[in-house]
Amino acid sequence: MNLVQNFPFLSIILTLSGGVVCSVLKGSNARKYCYFVLTSVLVGSLLTMAYVLSTGESYVYMMGHFPAPWGNEIRVGVLETIMASLFSGIMLLSLMGGMHHIFEDTEDTKSNLYFTLVSLLSASLLALVYTNDLFTGYVFVEINTIASCALVMIRYRSGKALVATVRYLFMSLLGSGLFLIGITILYDITGHLLMENIAQSVSVLFQTGTYAFPLSVVVVLFSMGLAIKSACFPFHTWLPGAHGNATVSSSSILSGLVLKGYIFLLIKIFYRVIGMNIIFHERATNVLFIFGVFAMIIGSIKAIQEKDLKRMLAYSSVAQIGYIFLGIGLGTEAGIAAACLHIIVHAITKPMLFTACGGFMDVSGGSKKFSDIQGAGLRDKLSGIAFIVGAMSMIGIPFFAGFISKVYLTTAAIEYSSIKTVVALAALAISTLLNACYYIPAMLVLFTHPKTEKVHTHPRSKEMSLSLYIFIGLNFLMGCFSQPIVNAVIQGIAMFR
Amino acid sequence: MIQLFINYYETVAVIIFSIGFTTMLLNRNLIKKIIGFNFMDCAIYLFLACKGYVEGRKAPIIIDGVQSMEAYINPVPSGLVLTGIVVSVSVTAFLLALTIRLYYRYHTLDIEEIIVLSKKEED
Numbered sequence: 001m002n003l004v005q006n007f008p009f010l011s012i013i014l015t016l017s018g019g020v021v022c023s024v025l026k027g028s029n030a031r032k033y034c035y036f037v038l039t040s041v042l043v044g045s046l047l048t049m050a051y052v053l054s055t056g057e058s059y060v061y062m063m064g065h066f067p068a069p070w071g072n073e074i075r076v077g078v079l080e081t082i083m084a085s086l087f088s089g090i091m092l093l094s095l096m097g098g099m100h101h102i103f104e105d106t107e108d109t110k111s112n113l114y115f116t117l118v119s120l121l122s123a124s125l126l127a128l129v130y131t132n133d134l135f136t137g138y139v140f141v142e143i144n145t146i147a148s149c150a151l152v153m154i155r156y157r158s159g160k161a162l163v164a165t166v167r168y169l170f171m172s173l174l175g176s177g178l179f180l181i182g183i184t185i186l187y188d189i190t191g192h193l194l195m196e197n198i199a200q201s202v203s204v205l206f207q208t209g210t211y212a213f214p215l216s217v218v219v220v221l222f223s224m225g226l227a228i229k230s231a232c233f234p235f236h237t238w239l240p241g242a243h244g245n246a247t248v249s250s251s252s253i254l255s256g257l258v259l260k261g262y263i264f265l266l267i268k269i270f271y272r273v274i275g276m277n278i279i280f281h282e283r284a285t286n287v288l289f290i291f292g293v294f295a296m297i298i299g300s301i302k303a304i305q306e307k308d309l310k311r312m313l314a315y316s317s318v319a320q321i322g323y324i325f326l327g328i329g330l331g332t333e334a335g336i337a338a339a340c341l342h343i344i345v346h347a348i349t350k351p352m353l354f355t356a357c358g359g360f361m362d363v364s365g366g367s368k369k370f371s372d373i374q375g376a377g378l379r380d381k382l383s384g385i386a387f388i389v390g391a392m393s394m395i396g397i398p399f400f401a402g403f404i405s406k407v408y409l410t411t412a413a414i415e416y417s418s419i420k421t422v423v424a425l426a427a428l429a430i431s432t433l434l435n436a437c438y439y440i441p442a443m444l445v446l447f448t449h450p451k452t453e454k455v456h457t458h459p460r461s462k463e464m465s466l467s468l469y470i471f472i473g474l475n476f477l478m479g480c481f482s483q484p485i486v487n488a489v490i491q492g493i494a495m496f497r
Numbered sequence: 498m499i500q501l502f503i504n505y506y507e508t509v510a511v512i513i514f515s516i517g518f519t520t521m522l523l524n525r526n527l528i529k530k531i532i533g534f535n536f537m538d539c540a541i542y543l544f545l546a547c548k549g550y551v552e553g554r555k556a557p558i559i560i561d562g563v564q565s566m567e568a569y570i571n572p573v574p575s576g577l578v579l580t581g582i583v584v585s586v587s588v589t590a591f592l593l594a595l596t597i598r599l600y601y602r603y604h605t606l607d608i609e610e611i612i613v614l615s616k617k618e619e620d
Binding site for chain 2: 135138139142145146149150153156158159160162163165166167169170173174177180181184187188193
């Protein structure tokens with residue numbers, strides 16, 4: 001066995017232990033340790049990606065010494081390593097971007113707990129990406145839920161953040177309850193928990209026609225449970241409160257990464273557990289498609305009505321999640337590839353917007369209302385530029401990241417050629433227009449001179465500048481040289497079968 | 498229809514699950530919501546446990562040197578139930594801690610009232 005093959009397992013263990021270590025360190029040391037862990041995970045994931053790309057095939061890593069039907073496994077393919085590198089990298093950048101907010105928003109003696117939560121969150125995201133076992137998936141879904149809710153709750157001075165946490169937590173628990181009973185029923189009819197073994201049993205069940213009804217129920221439960229957790233319309237009601245009231249880094253992490261972890265798990269279940277032909281047969285993709293179309297339009301309309309920059313960005317996330325579900329709802333390989341691309345694009349764009357929003361709050365006396373942040377883009381130029389880049393990307397202007405995923409979504413929709421094509425193209429067109437309708441006014445507000453000059457309350461930290469520069473760079477890189485990533489995503493999806 | 502009575506454990510589990518689910522979704526009292534959550538999880542554990550049980554067999558602990566597989570029930574669901582219990586205990590603890598914080602702040606357990614109060618507080 002090659003040394004590189006151990007890295008996925010080591011990165012999960014390293015981040016998990018990071019949670020323990022950070023809980024006994026002081027805030028500033030915990031920060032350093034967290035940086036160290038995330039950087040090593042990023043490097044490890046990139047090396048694993050290079051290895052998997054060079055061998056051209058995925059491998060299964062046995063946890064413990066029990067072979068396939070009994071033991072626990074993780075599976076590493078191209079798409080998994082892309083997601084792992086993306087998640088750890090963006091996690092690092094989001095932390096850097098909102099660092100001084102973290103220390104301001106948490107209690108003085110408890111700022112180390114933030115890094116504990118971030119480590120646990122990274123561990124659970126990595127495990128969700130890599131796991132080959134459904135029940136392990138469930139356990140890490142719950143760890144993810146607790147950690148992400150605590151990330152919202154940690155801004156303890158704000159009552160709204162506490163309320164948002166409660167709503168978020170209850171919705172998430174409903175989702176994971178449905179997911180768990182789905183796993184239970186699936187275990188009952190197949191007798192397995194490892195994805196490959198379940199997939200074999202399910203295809204036999206499907207061909208013989210036994211347990212057809214429980215199988216449909218399982219598909220519904222999985223789709224519903226993970227759709228609730230990833231804030232797909234109409235289950236998005238918890239999202240604006242949770243993302244709008246959390247501290248800057250939490251908002252970036254939650255909307256950039258946590259939602260994507262669940263969506264990636266859903267894609268994995270569709271491909272590797274149930275099988276895409278059965279998903280088609282049960283028409284689950286059609287339902288997700290409709291949810292996606294509604295999310296794209298209603299999320300954007302809600303965003304136009306918002307008077308608060310962060311809540312506007314949160315509603316924009318609802319719309320962008322709609323794009324991803326639109327891609328999944330097409331159900332073709334091109335559609336799923338486009339959805340994965342949009343996961344990547346949204347993960348590198350939305351945290352940048354939230355970080356820039358943190359910069360605007362610094363120069364506007366901590367407020368995020370449109371009436372107060374007038375001219376903030378002029379007072380903090382780098383954040384202003386980052387916001388423009390992010391907004392252009394979300395609207396889908398060429399040379400920015402968002403353009404790429406929209407192109408692939410459109411081509412996937414055209415290839416599909418049925419009534420879905422027309423609906424998808426119309427939804428994409430309307431949603432793009434609506435995106436412009438709220439990002440352009442926001443930019444205008446940020447770049448008009450205010451009547452009263454406000455004082456510069458907080459100098460921008462070097463960490464935040466660095467993170468914004470990297471975000472902007474990533475965005476252009478993705479927008480101009482996307483072909484290698486697109487090829488890798490397509491190769492990764494091919495490996496799923 | 499008759500299967501519902503033969504598999505009465507599963508029927509009961511699904512009924513309890515629905516009770517828990519609706520309580521959690523619709524009840525306004527935070528403590529009742531948490532109780533609903535526990536109902537929901539316990540129903541799943543009941544479902545799992547009775548799926549692993551085989552009539553007339555014993556718990557999979559070798560005592561009298563009986564190695565035959567036919568003597569014991571399936572141990573995997575029991576393991577899953579244990580893991581699940583750990584998860585739901587920690588989530589319940591987190592929920593209760595959050596409820597205590599909210600109660601100290603707003604002196605009510607009604608989620609709708611708390612939402613109204615929190616909006617007033619920040620305006």
